[in-house]
Amino acid sequence: MKKSEGFQNEKFTFPAVLIHLFLLLVALLFIIPLVLPFLFAFKTRLEFAYHPWALPEKINLDNFVWAWKSVKIGKALTNSLIVCFGTIALTVPFSAMAGYAFSKFRTKVTDYLFYLVMSGFFIPVQMVLIPLVRINTTLKLINTLPGLILPLAAFGIPFWTMIFRAFFNKIPDDFVEAAKIDGSGNWRTFTLIMLPLAQPVLVMSTLLTFFGAWSDFLLSFIFINDPNLFTVQLKVQSLMGTTGNNYFPQYAAALLISIAPTVILYMLFHKHIMKGAMLGGALKG
């Protein structure tokens, strides 16, 4: 495929147009599967049976009501939100605190401890699933939301501790010294000076932890068996597998409700979220 001469210029040459078209095509491939539920969710089942691909005749909200009432997707939303906020409440503060200590209060021992924490990043969740279930059963946390939140948070800690540490490393040690001279205690220095400085990382960690916890399937699937406690993902999964395209409009409505929070958050914060994608590459060694 031809490319334009020179790098990052030449707007309207033929190859440039060709490539843009190709990129647009790819984007369409992405959008179409996501738009289909919209086509279907607003129709009645009858309408769908006869004209699956036509635009809905009028905006029909019955399916959404069905999804809310019989599938109880509202409860699932609440459960997911609880899990997300619980996970954030544990992962972000603990990682920030540990990252700060690993950065500004280093000793030989803490350096080894940091490597230990870092090694946690490489541990596949599957590996520890079975013992985790037994731990939860022993602690009587099986089939409860906290039982899901704790492991989820634990698996986020290594990565974010690394990120926070890297961030605090960039802040000169003099800041801490200066604060001390001014009489600020360690904790106050942390909360009143360091955390505000770390705001970008705090935002990113909150966002990404939210997404991670919201999208989580494996851990939720293993730990939660009570349909009342299903998260959104589990609810979606329980709807699948029932064949019969008569139900597609309703499933589409449930799907749209499930997707809505993620997509809204994404539209608001997509710059931050994509920065998070690049964080993974910024970690060297």
Next chain:
Amino acid sequence: MTYKPAVIFIEKHKKNAGDHVFRIMMILPALLMLAVFMFYPIFETFRLSLTNSSALGVSSYIGMKNYVYLLRNADFLAGLFHAFQWAFLKRRYPGPLAFFIAFACVTFKNPLVRWLRSVYYLGNVIPVAIVCMIALFILGPNSGALVTLANTLGWKWLAGIDFIGNARNAFPTLFAVATWAYIGFGIVYFMSCIDQIPAEIIEAAMIDGTNKWQLIFHVILPQAGYAIRIQALLAVVGSIRLFDLPWLITVGGPGNSTTTLGIELYKQGFINWQYGRGAAIGVIIFLLSLGFTVLQFSVKTEDD
């Protein structure tokens, strides 16, 4: 001013004591969480893999029998094969494709491309369960959207293809769905890699009169090499652990045509209630991930 040694000593240790406590308190919560939910379970997994622990009755140590059993188990071997197959495919197709798209995006910096980038990444943001539901919905055998569309258009050949129920089609289909979902991450990642190449290097190459292909292969790829290798490694390691997508769409596929190590672990541990065997699979997953990581970083030159 004169400093009495004693005063200095006390001052220094007062500060150190406070710092010491602070240091411990700051690290403790994170460490505790990890110790309970990560490090202890790791040891337990290793230990369990050597037992015949199951949901019923007493467990006793049986040495490597679990591993021997697994290596003779057709389902497990299928899962193992698929892990490698998936990893290989991932490096072959989505990798270069993502890079190509990323390069195209970086070449043309206009608002349209910036919007496109957000669209591509959207697939990564959508939870796996929902991606799978959409996939089932579109690709479902008799009543899926694709099939109904094909029938409407009269394309019998398309309507006849069973993407999910057919053992030969299931795996490529799954791979295509996964590519759809995750290529956005690769694109954004590669875009930032290419962006980070210092402009001087590119300008120097341009002045030296390289044409576009040489630019890519001799300048950009080497510069972004480290990042590319990281992405490749993530892809491979991800392939080893894969569970969500194959489970949600085909539940390990007709027979075992789409099973993965993750699925086998779940089957052994939570359906057959054979904790020992499940743990053994977990150990194997861990060792494979470790092996690939070591392998990736010990091979110096890699081209894509």
